[in-house]
Amino acid sequence: QSVLTQPPSVSGAPGQTVTISCTGTSSNIGAPYDVHWYRQLPGTAPKLLIYGNNNRPSGVPDRFSGSKSGTSASLAITGLQAEDEADYYCQSYDSGLSDSIFGGGTKLTVL
Amino acid sequence: QVQLQESGPGLVKPSQTLSLTCTVSGVSITSGSYFWTWVRQPAGKGLEWVGRIYTTGSANYNPSLRSRVTVSVDASKNEFSLRLTSMTASDTAVYYCARGRVEMSGPHFDVWGQGILVTVSS
Numbered sequence: 651q652s653v654l655t656q657p658p659s660v661s662g663a664p665g666q667t668v669t670i671s672c673t674g675t676s677s678n679i680g681a682p683y684d685v686h687w688y689r690q691l692p693g694t695a696p697k698l699l700i701y702g703n704n705n706r707p708s709g710v711p712d713r714f715s716g717s718k719s720g721t722s723a724s725l726a727i728t729g730l731q732a733e734d735e736a737d738y739y740c741q742s743y744d745s746g747l748s749d750s751i752f753g754g755g756t757k758l759t760v761l
Numbered sequence: 762q763v764q765l766q767e768s769g770p771g772l773v774k775p776s777q778t779l780s781l782t783c784t785v786s787g788v789s790i791t792s793g794s795y796f797w798t799w800v801r802q803p804a805g806k807g808l809e810w811v812g813r814i815y816t817t818g819s820a821n822y823n824p825s826l827r828s829r830v831t832v833s834v835d836a837s838k839n840e841f842s843l844r845l846t847s848m849t850a851s852d853t854a855v856y857y858c859a860r861g862r863v864e865m866s867g868p869h870f871d872v873w874g875q876g877i878l879v880t881v882s883s
Contacts, residue, residue, distance in 0.1 A: 683867035695873040743867035
């Protein structure tokens with residue numbers, strides 16, 4: 651069981667907006683350590699999507715945005731496209747475990 | 762352009778030791794503000810952090826693997842390695858190497874290798 655909790659799956663139609671939540675505790679997200687998001691296309695390695703709660707690496711479209719409040723964080727994807735279908739993982743740091751921790755992942759299906 | 766490439770055996774027998782290497786190109790492995798890490802992913806499951814090493818040589822490990830895992834660095838070859846002893850079927854996974862950025866607000870992983878599938882089977 652992952653320290654960070656994500657919904658197993660979300661779905662949306664092309665053009666819609668979806669959000670993926672990531673819930674932690676006072677020893678990680680609420681500590682407050684930053685939340686980062688990764689996208690993993692089928693059969694490929696994870697790729698950094700959002701870092702430092704709401705920053706996009708170069709090349710990531712502004713359709714992707716992150717936010718954080720208290721012990722939770724969210725990833726929002728606007729203007730959903732077929733190629734957004736992937737697994738999404740949140741990641742933070744836990745002071746109690748002294749480890750980097752991941753959420754269990756959320757599978758996004760584009761209807 | 763920073764690139765990471767894993768190498769090693771794709772098949773390991775139970776009880777044996779796994780040794781993987783990650784070759785780093787495009788940046789010196791000793792450059793500051795980074796650390797080097799291993800993450801694994803069993804088939805159909807999520808990501809699990811395995812361990813990391815800093816440019817100082819200091820290493821940290823996942824508590825669940827600490828007794829079996831060692832991460833080391835060879836600066837002369839610009840590569841770092843993973844050693845995992847007493848392998849069992851539950852260690853079957855895709856193993857990724859990645860670069861971590863050291864931040865006061867918590868680290869993240871900005872460059873990943875393509876991954877290598879390691880199967881534990883007799």
